[in-house]
Amino acid sequence: xxxxxxxxxxxxWVTTFVYLFLIFNSLQFLQASDSHAAAQGGEIDVAGIMIxxxxxxHDWHFFDLPGEGHYEAISxxxxxxxxxxxxxxxxxxxxxxLLHSGKYILEHGKVAPISFExxxxxxxxxxxxEDFKNAGGKNIELDSLYWVNLFxxxxxxxxxxxxxxxxxxxxxxxxxxxxxxxxxxxxxxxxVLVGLAMILVFISVAGYYSRRKGQGPKGLQSFVEPxxxxxxxxxxxxxxxxxxxxxxxxxxxxxFFFIWFSNLFGLTPLNSNIAGNISVTLALAILTFIIxxxxxxxxxxxxxxWFPGVPLPVKFLxxxxxxxxxxxxxxxxxxxxxxxxxxxxxxxxxxxGLIFILGKGGQSVVGGLSISPLTLxxxxxxxxxxxxxxVVQAYVFTxxxxxFIGQAMADHSHDHAEDHSSTDHALAGGxxx
Amino acid sequence: MELVLPQFGLFFWSVIxxxxxxxxxxxxxxxxxxxxxxxxxxxxxxxxxxxELARDEMKKLEASNSKLLEEAxxxxxxxxxxxxxxxxxxxxxxxxxxxxxVAHMTSTARMQIEAEKMAAITELKNEVxxxxxxxxxxxxxxxxxxxxxxxxxVGRLVNEMNLx
Numbered sequence: 001x002x003x004x005x006x007x008x009x010x011x012x013w014v015t016t017f018v019y020l021f022l023i024f025n026s027l028q029f030l031q032a033s034d035s036h037a038a039a040q041g042g043e044i045d046v047a048g049i050m051i052x053x054x055x056x057x058h059d060w061h062f063f064d065l066p067g068e069g070h071y072e073a074i075s076x077x078x079x080x081x082x083x084x085x086x087x088x089x090x091x092x093x094x095x096x097x098l099l100h101s102g103k104y105i106l107e108h109g110k111v112a113p114i115s116f117e118x119x120x121x122x123x124x125x126x127x128x129x130e131d132f133k134n135a136g137g138k139n140i141e142l143d144s145l146y147w148v149n150l151f152x153x154x155x156x157x158x159x160x161x162x163x164x165x166x167x168x169x170x171x172x173x174x175x176x177x178x179x180x181x182x183x184x185x186x187x188x189x190x191x192v193l194v195g196l197a198m199i200l201v202f203i204s205v206a207g208y209y210s211r212r213k214g215q216g217p218k219g220l221q222s223f224v225e226p227x228x229x230x231x232x233x234x235x236x237x238x239x240x241x242x243x244x245x246x247x248x249x250x251x252x253x254x255x256f257f258f259i260w261f262s263n264l265f266g267l268t269p270l271n272s273n274i275a276g277n278i279s280v281t282l283a284l285a286i287l288t289f290i291i292x293x294x295x296x297x298x299x300x301x302x303x304x305x306w307f308p309g310v311p312l313p314v315k316f317l318x319x320x321x322x323x324x325x326x327x328x329x330x331x332x333x334x335x336x337x338x339x340x341x342x343x344x345x346x347x348x349x350x351x352x353g354l355i356f357i358l359g360k361g362g363q364s365v366v367g368g369l370s371i372s373p374l375t376l377x378x379x380x381x382x383x384x385x386x387x388x389x390x391v392v393q394a395y396v397f398t399x400x401x402x403x404f405i406g407q408a409m410a411d412h413s414h415d416h417a418e419d420h421s422s423t424d425h426a427l428a429g430g431x432x433x
Numbered sequence: 434m435e436l437v438l439p440q441f442g443l444f445f446w447s448v449i450x451x452x453x454x455x456x457x458x459x460x461x462x463x464x465x466x467x468x469x470x471x472x473x474x475x476x477x478x479x480x481x482x483x484x485e486l487a488r489d490e491m492k493k494l495e496a497s498n499s500k501l502l503e504e505a506x507x508x509x510x511x512x513x514x515x516x517x518x519x520x521x522x523x524x525x526x527x528x529x530x531x532x533x534x535v536a537h538m539t540s541t542a543r544m545q546i547e548a549e550k551m552a553a554i555t556e557l558k559n560e561v562x563x564x565x566x567x568x569x570x571x572x573x574x575x576x577x578x579x580x581x582x583x584x585x586x587v588g589r590l591v592n593e594m595n596l597x
Contacts, residue, residue: 051435055435055436056443081442108435109435110440180441180442181441182441182442182445182446184446185442185443187443188442188446188447188450191446191447191450191451192450194454195450195454195457198454199454199457199458199461199462202461202462202466203458203461205462205466206461206462206463206465206466208469209465209466209468209469210465210469213469213472214472214473214476216473224466228466228467229470232467246467249463249467250455250458250463250464250467251455253458254451254458254459254463258451258454277443278437278438278439279439279441279442279443279444279447280443280444280447282439282444282447283447283448283451284447284451286448287451287452338437342436
């Protein structure tokens with residue numbers, strides 16, 4: 001050991017950790033592919049597993065243990081919180097409880113309200129005829145059966161269990177009621193964890209400042225402080241101005257660390273990605289959008305609705321362009337962050353999936369083994385790259401937020417020519433104002 | 434498709450959770466941290482400024498010190514020069530005095546010697562006079578023992594006197 005330097009030992013541990021993570025992921029994948037293969041008669045749906053891995057779920061799945069003939073999932077069922085205009089807000093502790101209530105079915109993981117279960121073909125025919133007439137259809141005899149078919153598809157849903165031995169059930173959808181799924185899903189729970197971690201870290205860091213007044217940074221403080229100073233000096237002050245930046249700095253800091261911590265959490269085993277969900281990035285982008293609108297100056301609205309310095313017809317031409325431009329900014333923010341994070345996770349999963357495609361789900365050991373070195377090498381590379389992406393995307397989102405707020409606040413009644421070129425640059429990736 | 438379609442529940446919780454994180458941190462963490470950083474920066478800036486001032490002060494002090502030193506050196510030179518002059522003067526004066534004294538002493542000695550000499554000469558003269566008288570007496574007495582000769586002498590003397 002004495003021939004190893006401290007740096008080498010650290011590198012050894014990091015590499016070991018990364019490989020353990022990759023192996024763990026592969027095991028999860030193996031189990032998932034195994035149960036999927038069982039359900040689909042030997043075919044592995046790699047794309048399905050990948051998408052399932054990055055999307056939100058109502059349970060926190062850790063791993064599977066081999067049971068009798070199938071794999072037993074070790075997971076936590078997360079409660080369903082559902083708002084229904086028929087019954088108001090109700091909670092179902094598990095997915096089973098939800099389905100047993102008889103009010104809902106799950107359609108691709110989404111809750112759909114039902115009126116009743118169709119038990120016989122006569123009942124179905126009767127109801128379809130009734131509903132079709134009520135909905136404005138004139139006569140089944142006269143109208144094309146094609147339309148009735150379409151209509152029935154919209155109003156009735158066939159539910160097939162994962163277990164092919166259980167026969168499918170047909171339900172009539174309740175078209176009158178609206179249902180909102182407000183459940184605290186896996187991703188929401190991850191966000192709660194990220195929030196707790198952030199609160200723990202930053203309140204303890206804040207404690208350092210009051211305990212060690214006037215002294216140099218120490219421990220966690222010395223890790224976090226340069227980042228905070230960077231956000232203040234490189235993002236907030238250049239784009240929001242020396243006078244107004246202080247109002248937005250807490251938001252920018254929270255945004256940056258929330259995205260960064262979320263991404264880092266997503267890279268550790270047992271946790272899922274957060275910013276790879278479009279709903280999350282949309283929420284962040286909309287918050288930025290609202291702040292932008294509320295801090296917009298008079299001249300910003302002037303530019304949107306009545307573009308200065310151009311002939312009258314062009315003013316009318318510019319109005320829709322500017323209004324669309326206003327909405328493209330949050331849209332770009334949403335998609336950029338979501339796509340980057342989801343793509344990273346999908347890449348890693350695809351590389352691991354290669355083993356299972358070439359290994360034909362365990363039938364071809366040679367095929368699986370031959371691609372494994374490539375998977376491990378590229379997997380390691382992508383995994384390390386993801387740590388960089390984690391911080392870069394947090395930086396980009398925060399920077400663009402500052403740029404957009406800065407542009408909206410700026411009084412550009414004097415220098416519109418210069419100002420619009422900077423708008424284009426900002427959309428292309430951010431520039432100094 | 435599911436991947437790119439926002440879900441209301443998750444959107445709702447994202448907003449709620451993000452806002453709660455923001456509110457908690459904005460209340461308990463950010464103000465302290467931002468203020469702490471600012472205060473430290475200010476104190477560092479202040480310390481730097483003070484150091485700069487102290488350095489300037491030091492420079493000024495150094496300049497005045499060297500000026501004082503220069504003055505002291507000049508004064509020392511002056512003092513040495515003066516001392517040397519005074520020394521020389523004293524030595525010269527002493528020399529002069531000494532030579533005067535010497536001259537005086539020599540002249541006194543000479544005068545004394547002269548006086549002694551004169552006294553000795555006088556005494557010698559007196560002695561010679563007395564001696565010559567006594568000699569003369571003796572001679573006269575011998576010559577005057579017989580009357581003939583007395584007459585011859587007197588006659589000679591008278592002659593001699595006449596000649597004179």
